[in-house]
Amino acid sequence: MTTATERKxxxxxxxxxxxxxKYFAELAAGPEQxxxxxxxxxxxxxxxxxxxxxxxxxxxxxxxxxxATRMATDLIPEANARxxxxxxxxxxxxxxxxxxxxxxxxxxxxxxxxPKADVLIFNTNQCRDVKDWFQFYAREWDVPCLGxxxxxxxxxxxxxxxxxxxxxxxxxxxxxxxxxxxKFDIDKLREVIILSRECTDLWKAILDTAASVPAPITFFxxxxxxxxxxxxxxxxxxxxxxxxxLAELEQxxxxxxxxxxxxxFRIYWEGMPVWxxxxxxxxxxxELKTAVVASTYCNSWIYxxxxxxxxxxGMARAYCRLFICRSEDRKEKYMEEMAAxxxxxxxxxxxxxxxxxxxxxxxxxxxxxxxxxxLPHLVINGDLNDMRLYSEEQTRTNIEAFVEQLAER
Amino acid sequence: xxxxxxxxxxxxxxxxxxxxxxxxxxARSMQRSGVDYTGVARENLDEALAAADLAEDDVxxxxxxxxxxDNVPWSDESMTExxxxxxxxxxxxxxxxxxxxxxxxxSKVIHLDDKGRRTSxxxxxxxxxxxxxxxxxxxLRLALPASELNGLAEQSTKDVTLGSFCTVFTATxxxxxxxxxxxxxxxxxxxxxxxxxxxxxxxxxxxxxxxxGGVVAHNPLLVSLVGEFYGRTALVPPDPQYTGAxxxxxxxxEKGAKTC
Ligand code: SF4
Numbered sequence: 234m235t236t237a238t239e240r241k242x243x244x245x246x247x248x249x250x251x252x253x254x255k256y257f258a259e260l261a262a263g264p265e266q267x268x269x270x271x272x273x274x275x276x277x278x279x280x281x282x283x284x285x286x287x288x289x290x291x292x293x294x295x296x297x298x299x300x301a302t303r304m305a306t307d308l309i310p311e312a313n314a315r316x317x318x319x320x321x322x323x324x325x326x327x328x329x330x331x332x333x334x335x336x337x338x339x340x341x342x343x344x345x346x347x348p349k350a351d352v353l354i355f356n357t358n359q360c361r362d363v364k365d366w367f368q369f370y371a372r373e374w375d376v377p378c379l380g381x382x383x384x385x386x387x388x389x390x391x392x393x394x395x396x397x398x399x400x401x402x403x404x405x406x407x408x409x410x411x412x413x414x415x416k417f418d419i420d421k422l423r424e425v426i427i428l429s430r431e432c433t434d435l436w437k438a439i440l441d442t443a444a445s446v447p448a449p450i451t452f453f454x455x456x457x458x459x460x461x462x463x464x465x466x467x468x469x470x471x472x473x474x475x476x477x478x479l480a481e482l483e484q485x486x487x488x489x490x491x492x493x494x495x496x497x498f499r500i501y502w503e504g505m506p507v508w509x510x511x512x513x514x515x516x517x518x519x520e521l522k523t524a525v526v527a528s529t530y531c532n533s534w535i536y537x538x539x540x541x542x543x544x545x546x547g548m549a550r551a552y553c554r555l556f557i558c559r560s561e562d563r564k565e566k567y568m569e570e571m572a573a574x575x576x577x578x579x580x581x582x583x584x585x586x587x588x589x590x591x592x593x594x595x596x597x598x599x600x601x602x603x604x605x606x607x608l609p610h611l612v613i614n615g616d617l618n619d620m621r622l623y624s625e626e627q628t629r630t631n632i633e634a635f636v637e638q639l640a641e642r
Numbered sequence: 643x644x645x646x647x648x649x650x651x652x653x654x655x656x657x658x659x660x661x662x663x664x665x666x667x668x669a670r671s672m673q674r675s676g677v678d679y680t681g682v683a684r685e686n687l688d689e690a691l692a693a694a695d696l697a698e699d700d701v702x703x704x705x706x707x708x709x710x711x712d713n714v715p716w717s718d719e720s721m722t723e724x725x726x727x728x729x730x731x732x733x734x735x736x737x738x739x740x741x742x743x744x745x746x747x748x749s750k751v752i753h754l755d756d757k758g759r760r761t762s763x764x765x766x767x768x769x770x771x772x773x774x775x776x777x778x779x780x781x782l783r784l785a786l787p788a789s790e791l792n793g794l795a796e797q798s799t800k801d802v803t804l805g806s807f808c809t810v811f812t813a814t815x816x817x818x819x820x821x822x823x824x825x826x827x828x829x830x831x832x833x834x835x836x837x838x839x840x841x842x843x844x845x846x847x848x849x850x851x852x853x854x855g856g857v858v859a860h861n862p863l864l865v866s867l868v869g870e871f872y873g874r875t876a877l878v879p880p881d882p883q884y885t886g887a888x889x890x891x892x893x894x895x896e897k898g899a900k901t902c
Contacts (some may be wrong), residue, residue, distance in 0.1 A: 603762075614767050626709065627748070631765055634724035638760045 241492055243454060245478040252474045253460050254342065261344045263288040269351040269413045272370070274363045275463050276533065276552055277356040278381065278402050280429050280544075283467045284422040285406075285414035290348050291464050292366065295339070296324030297456075299331055300508025300618035302338045309619055322362035323587040323618035329369055352412050354405065355380035358558045360590040377412065379405055383553050386560045390553055398549035423541040426548075429467040430539040435475035436462040437535045442482040443526045444575050447491025449482045452502045452525035453515035454492065462534040493524045498639045501572055502528040504583030505591045505617040510625075517629060521636045527575040529556050529568070530591070561596055568598070572606055578639050580610045581632075586622040609642075611635040644702045645694075646898050648890025649686060649717065650726060651679050651710025654746035654774065655856060657887040658686040660694055660701065661895060665733070669694035670884055679710035687716065703898025705890040709747075721893055723886050724752055724763045730889030731852045732758040734879040738849030742841055742868065742876075743885070744857040746774040749837075751845040764845045770809045772840030774857040779809050780833040783816045784826055791830050792861040798831035800824075805836075812836065831863070838867050852877045854885035 263270050271287035273279050275294070282289045299305040305323065308330030313319050315333070317326050331337045337346045353367040353376065364380060371378035381401045387394060406417045415421075439458065442449050450458070458478060465471035485491075500518075502525045507514060518525055538554055540547030556567055572580065580602065582594035589595065599610040613631055616622040645668060649658045652675060660669045669690040673682050683706070691698060698716075706717035707726040714720070723743075731741040732754045741752040749772045752763045770776050781788040802824050806812045812833075819829050837857075851874055853865055859882045869876040879885055 609762060612764075627765060627767075630722050630724070634722040634763060637722060637725045638763070641759050 241490075241494075243450070243458075243478065243481060245474070245481050246457070248477060249458065249460065249474055252465065252470050255470065256465055257339065257342050257344060260288050260290055260348045263348055270348045271409075271414075272350040272353040272367060274355045274359065274367075274380075276358055276555055276557075277354055278405065278548055278552070280425045280467050280539070280548060281402060281405060281422060282354060282409070282414075284425040285409050285417060287352075287409075287414055288348070289464070290350070292328055292347065293324055294460070294464050295331070295337070295347055296328050296618065297506075297508055298338045299327040300324075301511060303509045303620065304331070304336060304338060305509065305618040306620050308334055308336065309621075319587075319619065319621075321587060322360065322366070323616055325362050325366040326587075327618045328366065332370075332373075349374060350376055352376055352409065353378040356383055356552055357381070357385075358383035358552050358555055360557075360588070377408065379408060381405075381552070383558055385558050387553055387558055388560045388563060390550055394553060395546055395549045398553055399545040402548055403545050419544065422544045425467040426539050426541045426544055428469060428472060429536070430541070432462060432466040432468075432471040432475060433534065433536045433539060435472065435479055437537075439475060439479050439482060440527065440532060440535075442479070442486050443524075445486040446499070446576060447489070447493065447496035448499065448524045448526040449485035449490060449492055451492045451515070451518070452506075452528045452531065453511055453518075455528065455531040456506045456511060459531050459534060466534070491524065493519055493522060495522050496524045497522040498578045498636060499524050499526045499576060501526070501568075501575060501577040501580045502530070502583065503568065503580060503593055505530060505585045505588055507583065507615045507623060508617055509620045510615075510623065510628075513625075514632075517632060521633065523636050523639075525581070526577060527571055529571070529593070532571070533557065557590055561598065564593060565598060565601060568602055569606065572602075572608060577608065578642075579608050579635065581635070582610060582612045584612055584614050586614070586616045587619055588617055591617075609635070609638060644898070645696060645700050646891050646894035647687070647690075647701045647704040647717075648726065648887045648892070648894055649683055649704065649706045649708075649714055650723065650884075650886035650890055651675055651683060651706065651708040651713065652723070652745055652747075652856070652886070653709055655883070656682045656686050656708075656710065657884050658683075658690050659884055659887040659891045660690050660696070661888070661891040663895065663899070665892060665895060667888070668696070670881070670887075672883070675710065679713035680715060683710070683714040683716070703894040705894040705897065707886055707890045718894070719897060721890065724750055724765070725760070726886045726889035726893065727854055728752040728754050728760050728763070728889065729758070729892050730885035730887075731854050731879055733889070733892055735850065735852060735877060739852045739877075740847040740849055741852045741854055744773060744837065744841065744853070744855040744864070746856060749773050749841050749844070749855075751841070751847075753848055756849075762845075766840070766844060769807065771807055771812070772837050772844070774855075776809050776812070776837060777833060777857065777861075779813055780816065780830070783813045784829065786826075789860065791833065792863050794827045795830035795834055795863050798825075798827040800828045801835075802828040802832035803835070804829075804832045807840070834861065834864050834867055837864060838871050841868070842871055847872055850877060851875070852879065854879060854882040856883040859883040
């Protein structure tokens with residue numbers, strides 16, 4: 234029988250709450266201060282929007298909040314009933330359900346709800362759903378929905394693709410100026426890109442600390458700590474916060490302090506978090522003395538291509554080098570490198586029913602990697618937000634049995 | 643003599659096995675799981691102890707498994723049913739095997755190497771397809787007790803295919819077959835074939851094929867259909883519904899022997 238172990242919280246987290254609180258307060262105050270709000274996909278051209286003076290809001294972050302608070306379960310059916318299938322992105326259905334029902338966790342933070350968009354900017358590098366999602370609001374509010382159409386299943390991040398994406402991004406400048414953003418200033422964009430790059434480098438260094446044995450931080454903490462990397466990249470606040478967090482983690486690593494007491498096994502998490510079950514899963518892994526040391530998901534906010542010398546091309550490269558829009562062979566190579574770097578004992582794949590884009594067990598990758606690396610794998614069936622698609626008992630037993638198997642090796 | 647106990651509280655029945663220090667079965671007991679797992683575990687234990695004329699103190703170590711594994715206050719440890727079914731099955735054959743376990747609520751495919759180490763496993767996804775619950779639903783549709791399905795299906799002379807992934811949709815398919823005048827025995831055999839299909843979709847098979855679980859114990863036709871599908875004999879250990887509990891008892895023997 235397993236015994237409960239104490240969870241080792243990070244001291245920096247309190248300050249992160251302050252940073253995130255300030256971000257939401259600024260969003261809420263935007264209209265009063267005469268600032269325009271741009272909605273942006275999480276891996277969209279946020280740097281450009283920020284440089285042009287927009288307040289930038291990321292609805293996927295709201296989607297994750299709806300999942301983590303488990304409000305999603307009551308909200309998704311609202312969207313389903315209006316024609317958004319239960320089989321499509323449950324961030325989309327949760328978020329639209331939240332809008333339709335007028336219920337959001339932001340109300341607890343003193344906001345009425347998400348800030349109304351003056352413009353919606355997507356990048357299809359992650360999926361088509363983001364565009365469909367944004368177009369719903371564009372119809373509701375009669376505001377423009379613009380974006381970058383990135384191809385999928387990219388092999389080499391080569392010249393023609395980068396040129397095209399850079400041009401598409403540059404083409405957003407004119408309409409954004411017309412919509413009341415500031416006049417475009419390339420030097421301002423360079424400044425934002427420098428900050429964004431700094432944020433990304435710090436975030437990478439933070440995730441890299443988990444390569445130490447024992448790992449000072451796990452995937453479950455990462456999913457919380459990544460907030461600033463998603464919504465505040467390109468700002469000084471994100472950089473300042475991550476410096477504090479990195480120092481704490483480097484100290485932990487130097488002192489040999491693991492996030493999991495008596496770490497026995499190390500696992501890689503492929504796929505989306507199960508937002509509604511983060512706590513339960515984190516507790517189960519802690520009891521099994523197993524550290525989930527790395528994930529594709531949290532590593533998706535690392536953009537080493539961002540380059541102030543080539544602002545548009547750098548953004549283009551960064552936002553198409555992403556794991557999610559790469560071809561299967563490139564994904565496989567990436568996973569191989571990650572497994573070695575983080576010294577993992579096995580790989581867990583989360584097959585999220587409503588996000589095929591982030592479910593990488595579906596084209597035989599687990600079998601290929603297991604044969605190549607000799608690392609066992611486990612697939613759990615679930616979802617990011619829709620807990621109707623999650624079986625508690627099945628998942629619990631699968632994870633427990635997987636760790637038993639690791640122990641037998 | 644030392645004794646070791648394994649208890650497997652499944653979705654439908656709770657099985658208990660006591661083995662002696664040679665791994666020979668000293669006593670067994672089976673009850674319906676019901677809703678009080680702790681109570682049923684106690685009844686199981688008392689019944690087996692009485693049958694073997696043992697006192698509780700004679701049992702050196704106990705391992706619980708199955709859905710109710712964490713509801714057995716007197717067990718020393720819990721392990722998953724994946725581990726225990728694999729262990730129990732391998733003990734009988736001692737070579738590379740793939741175990742197909744079909745229980746009331748889930749089915750599993752477990753791969754073990756020639757040393758008995760588990761190399762991989764799969765559990766069915768969330769649905770009842772390919773499990774005992776599926777057969778119960780089908781029996782209900784055909785207005786028969788589930789225990790009669792096997793005998794009836796053995797009389798089948800014609801292939802009737804039930805193709806859906808979903809148990810409820812399969813029940814609807816059955817209504818259509820009845821309307822089309824298909825015979826009950828042919829539909830019943832179609833239901834067994836559907837289980838074979840659902841299970842075969844889960845994973846591949848290495849080494850010899852072994853089947854365990856309550857559904858296997860009560861439905862020999864399923865064993866021959868699985869064998870037919872894979873083109874090899876499906877081996878069945880003695881008392882396949884007790885394999886999980888037996889495996890748990892073997893784990894108890896290993897762990898208890900170490901700690902004593
Ligand atoms: S990548 Fe998946 S979770 Fe993210 S917006 Fe697209 S469909 Fe939704």
